[in-house]
Amino acid sequence: MQPHAEAAVTRLGYLHPSLRFLISADGIAIDGTSEEGPEHLRQEVLYAVYREKIFAEALPLRRALLAAVTEA
Numbered sequence: 001m002q003p004h005a006e007a008a009v010t011r012l013g014y015l016h017p018s019l020r021f022l023i024s025a026d027g028i029a030i031d032g033t034s035e036e037g038p039e040h041l042r043q044e045v046l047y048a049v050y051r052e053k054i055f056a057e058a059l060p061l062r063r064a065l066l067a068a069v070t071e072a
Contacts, residue, residue: 004052012048021045 005028009021012028019032019041028045036044 001049001053004049004056007052007055008045008048011052012045015048016041016044 005023009023009028012019012021016034019030019034022029022031028049030041030045034041
């Protein structure tokens with residue numbers, strides 16, 4: 001999931017401005033305080049990375065679909 005971490009961290013920073021998300025060799029670290037518990041933040045990070053992975057993998061299909069539709 002490392003290739004998608006940077007985009008996920010960018011999104012997470014927007015969604016949680018009071019926290020700082022850092023990419024490390026072990027994954028994504030969170031710096032700061034939040035009212036949300038660590039398990040919820042873990043879910044948020046995993047969801048963001050998975051969402052970016054799906055977006056990246058679906059992008060060629062979307063481009064192909066748009067090309068097929070607009071060629072008419």
